[in-house]
Amino acid sequence: PASLLHRRAIKRWFSGRGGDSLVVMETRHLETGDPEPPELPRGSEVLTLYSMLYCPYAQRTRLVLQHKQLPHRVINVNLVRKPDWFLARAPLPSAKVPIIELPGDEKLRLADSLITCEFLEEAFAGATSNGTDGDLMPSMGTPGAPRLRAAQRQTISRNDAMISAFYRWALKKDEPAEERELLWDRLLWQLRNLQADLRDGGFFGGARAQLADFMVWPWIERLPPLMQHYCLPPRLPDSLGHLSAWSEAMSETEPVRATRLPDWAHLAFVESHWRREPRYDFLENRED
């Protein structure tokens, strides 16, 4: 039904950035009582992503879908009032996004951002539909592949520690200033630690953006709006120069251009989340 559809005013933010044509449909954030989205036509090869527009973990999967040029539909879910049919479909009881669902009768569903991304990497190996290299890890069997693949996974693990520090800093909004500064210093330490994995040439994965780069990106995208909220200078300190250069380079990649949201949108969403009234769909009603 048309009422399920996201009106895609949001589309304007992505317009001219490529990649949007891969999203064959995107719903507003469906909640308890909303009907199930219709089945895909028989024989469709479109993947389904259960997502939430502001979720950094779900963005990981969107980045990989974009990199691999895979047509997909996005079913956005209200995470406070999850629809019953969504709960019934979730592979893990925690029922978090992202979840990907394969087309066809079997409808294999996978949860967890890394599991979905590694599955897409393995199931859709090789060139993309537009002829570019779609691989996000060195293929098994190429020289040094096990070490290079392990190095990317080690970066992703290091990023997990950064994510913890990120949320301890970002979510403690009512802490005294000294406590905030301590948490900020700890986050900077984790960022420097993460930065140590950057390769000569710029990216975590090597000479071009690969799996580790896309797994790290969503939190780096959210850093400037939160720094702005906390009245910090808008630039990272000089000690994070390599990470800043990486961030600039990532901003130019097609998957980031196709999935990135403007700083003000991240901030408006986070502030609504802090008021315990997350506004998932405000972008679609915005007129400017």
Add this chain to the structure above:
Amino acid sequence: PASLLHRRAIKRWFSGRGGDSLVVMETRHLETGDPEPPELPRGSEVLTLYSMLYCPYAQRTRLVLQHKQLPHRVINVNLVRKPDWFLARAPLPSAKVPIIELPGDEKLRLADSLITCEFLEEAFAGATSNGTDGDLMPSMGTPGAPRLRAAQRQTISRNDAMISAFYRWALKKDEPAEERELLWDRLLWQLRNLQADLRDGGFFGGARAQLADFMVWPWIERLPPLMQHYCLPPRLPDSLGHLSAWSEAMSETEPVRATRLPDWAHLAFVESHWRREPRYDFLENRED
């Protein structure tokens, strides 16, 4: 120096179970002030595992080393008083075990149980030195491999939720009885949830034990001694019949036989840990 060596009285527990010949050396639990273990001879192909004898995460890596029949030395580390040279070698600032170190001049070091196990899987693919199938995941390129590999990863993710429930139950030893029962019920729920991933034929990974099975095992090994400690009946409820059958089958595999510790040893270690005086090396001095 000989003083670094574990006296390997513990060896008796494994004797006749195979696999022990793969451990070319095992130290006692080295602590602050203990000298660095000597370098391996040039050209050695022996892997190094930094470990702690009772750590379930480190056991994951030991299980994979055993399955793949890879000769390795084990440097055990006192996790309360970590040696400086260990801290300097750890790839992640958290400096947890397991860590594997590759032989050779480069000495690549990897931390995190899953990362070490996936690296070993990829770097040592194919048949083992005794001719058996060493692969722990269906090889990329074989039919259905991406789905089967993703299914194993989903099981490992489900096991993460079980591990959380396991420790909430096991470590809350001073809670009132009703609270303990609630935590036990939640653990049983997670175990049933995990059990739902068992395949026809018995194992999580398919017809034989594979990666997911070995990643789950260490916590199942530790369940009976903890149940005993809390005066629970020694058997899992009938609703976990398939998991009990899996546990029996796992007990017969070579890697489990080669790494398993007796229930009383697990319990004695955990009780020393609860007293905040973990006794890492009591097994080697035991006379019986």
